[in-house]
Amino acid sequence: MDRRIAGFGMDTITLAGPLEARLAAMRAGGFDQVMLGARDIAGHPGGVPAAVAAVRASGLRPTGFQVLRDFEGLSGHLHAYKVDIAKGMLRMCQALGSPVLLACSSTSRHASQDLEAIARDLRKLATLALPLGIRIAYEGLSWGRTINEFTTAWEAVALADCPNLGIGLDSFHIFAAKTPIDALEEIDPRRIFLVQLSDFMWHETPTFEDRMTTARTFRVFPGEGVHSEALADLVLRLHALGYRGDYSFEVFNDDYQQLPLEMVVQRAQRSALWLAEDVLHLPRPLPGA
Amino acid sequence: MSTDREALPDLPNPLGLEGLAFVEYATLRPQALGQVLEAMGFLPVARHRSREVLLYRQGDMNLVVNANPDDARASATEDGRPVLSAVGFRVQDARLAQARCLELGAWEAPSHARAMELLIPAIHGPGGAHFFFVDRWRDFSIWDIDFVPIPGVDPRPAAVAGSRFFGVVQYIGTQRGPDWLAFYERLFGFCEIPDDQRFGVLPAGKLMRSPCSGFLWQLVEPLGPDDDDGRERLQRIAIAAPDVPAAVAALRRRGVQFVDAAQLRPDDRGALTTPQLGSVSFELVHLSAE
Numbered sequence: 001m002d003r004r005i006a007g008f009g010m011d012t013i014t015l016a017g018p019l020e021a022r023l024a025a026m027r028a029g030g031f032d033q034v035m036l037g038a039r040d041i042a043g044h045p046g047g048v049p050a051a052v053a054a055v056r057a058s059g060l061r062p063t064g065f066q067v068l069r070d071f072e073g074l075s076g077h078l079h080a081y082k083v084d085i086a087k088g089m090l091r092m093c094q095a096l097g098s099p100v101l102l103a104c105s106s107t108s109r110h111a112s113q114d115l116e117a118i119a120r121d122l123r124k125l126a127t128l129a130l131p132l133g134i135r136i137a138y139e140g141l142s143w144g145r146t147i148n149e150f151t152t153a154w155e156a157v158a159l160a161d162c163p164n165l166g167i168g169l170d171s172f173h174i175f176a177a178k179t180p181i182d183a184l185e186e187i188d189p190r191r192i193f194l195v196q197l198s199d200f201m202w203h204e205t206p207t208f209e210d211r212m213t214t215a216r217t218f219r220v221f222p223g224e225g226v227h228s229e230a231l232a233d234l235v236l237r238l239h240a241l242g243y244r245g246d247y248s249f250e251v252f253n254d255d256y257q258q259l260p261l262e263m264v265v266q267r268a269q270r271s272a273l274w275l276a277e278d279v280l281h282l283p284r285p286l287p288g289a
Numbered sequence: 290m291s292t293d294r295e296a297l298p299d300l301p302n303p304l305g306l307e308g309l310a311f312v313e314y315a316t317l318r319p320q321a322l323g324q325v326l327e328a329m330g331f332l333p334v335a336r337h338r339s340r341e342v343l344l345y346r347q348g349d350m351n352l353v354v355n356a357n358p359d360d361a362r363a364s365a366t367e368d369g370r371p372v373l374s375a376v377g378f379r380v381q382d383a384r385l386a387q388a389r390c391l392e393l394g395a396w397e398a399p400s401h402a403r404a405m406e407l408l409i410p411a412i413h414g415p416g417g418a419h420f421f422f423v424d425r426w427r428d429f430s431i432w433d434i435d436f437v438p439i440p441g442v443d444p445r446p447a448a449v450a451g452s453r454f455f456g457v458v459q460y461i462g463t464q465r466g467p468d469w470l471a472f473y474e475r476l477f478g479f480c481e482i483p484d485d486q487r488f489g490v491l492p493a494g495k496l497m498r499s500p501c502s503g504f505l506w507q508l509v510e511p512l513g514p515d516d517d518d519g520r521e522r523l524q525r526i527a528i529a530a531p532d533v534p535a536a537v538a539a540l541r542r543r544g545v546q547f548v549d550a551a552q553l554r555p556d557d558r559g560a561l562t563t564p565q566l567g568s569v570s571f572e573l574v575h576l577s578a579e
Contacts (some may be wrong), residue, residue, distance in 0.1 A: 069407070087396070123393075123475075124392075124393060124394035125394065126394070126471065127394025127395065127475065127476070128394045128395075128396065128474050130394075130468050130469075130471070131396070131413055131414065131415060131472070131521075133462060133465070133521070162471055163467035163470075163471050164468050164471075185462055228491050
């Protein structure tokens, strides 16, 4: 493990290939944590138990587990269905020893837009997670129907008022929606449960369709895109607010999916070093520490 | 707001809680545990109709010893030590109590009721423990239906030194206090007691009172992160006694031993029995008779 980049991790969704190979490549790149994608766990040829064993054997600590979609605001049978889905994901999250489940804001036209209803469902999700020792990080997708910025995500979280419910920040969505970073001042830093970082290559993503396509195919690592200054500012502000939690690189990129793992991990490592040393100026660990 | 979802106002006692109906141990060694309980004054009074489950009682306190293989497996994972596997709460309406908890995000616990047995609604609690909701305790009780009295035994043995349930102590993970406080407050209407109000000789952690004021619930975090074994569980039962020294003397005569060390020894406020079978100890807490 490279202690210079402690606190930064990669996401399984960034790399191609078998789970074991991805985990080994991250470890070889000096990372000590991994954000786990549910598809990569459920899709393991040996099933979920084999995937859990692979994660435990990797020596990487889980940053979190993702992603529960479209949970909040539903009613009747749709709500009951989503509660079942949430329970299944919480059980996987627990089996993996992951401390956080990421839930992203609903895109569903069937979901209520009432903030009280959204908060009530988030409270329920947090209560489901509570006996399992799991925290819920609620993230505003930049194409979410009602909640599409971290500011409104925080409103819902604050209204729900559960100790194990917080927000997940994702730099992509902040830049895509052009949410003013000053609004971070409104958030209790202790309730930021996860920060995901990525950049992209263009300045404008005006429509939900633009954001979705870019987010799912052409994100890049911090420092590789056109929002490097804003990203550095975001990380510095979070640090100043007192955030000391994990940063995970949430980089969906079709090109990276067809490159050797080592090459992609090197890019991630370069990005983590840029953030740790050039942006945050974190002290270098002592030799042998 | 949709019409098919309940409105859930904050009521002071949302489940209509009225005390503890029972506390259950799961064990693979029911006879060894039975000896420990009998020394404490609990006597076996009834046997379950279909499963290897015994009811012990003294005064108003019911203790269930569950040696049913499926349930006792939980005990096997604890190195064969008995575990506190369930708490039964007396409520106004058991089905409604469970429905409310499920609506708020509790996990439903499975029932093993067989024909002609009561289906007692339950939810998951900490670790593998279950919380049952019992509404048949006034005119007749769950014990009348699912249990057969042991012949020739007093069904209501008197309590040693006037003791009764005081509460339950739960061990929780590091920094998990706020989580569990929220859980019990939201689901059951428990209320946190200020840190300067404590009872007995083991005051660590957070203390909550049931909305019926019938019992207390104590949440204890590890001393430090290195002491966190990652397992959250119901740890022990606390028993209220109007005169702790008299109760200690009465129990000592029955062979019960108490922790008696410089840091912790029996006094007027309370006492702790020496753990038996690796996990079973009882805390006595002074509480004036009402």
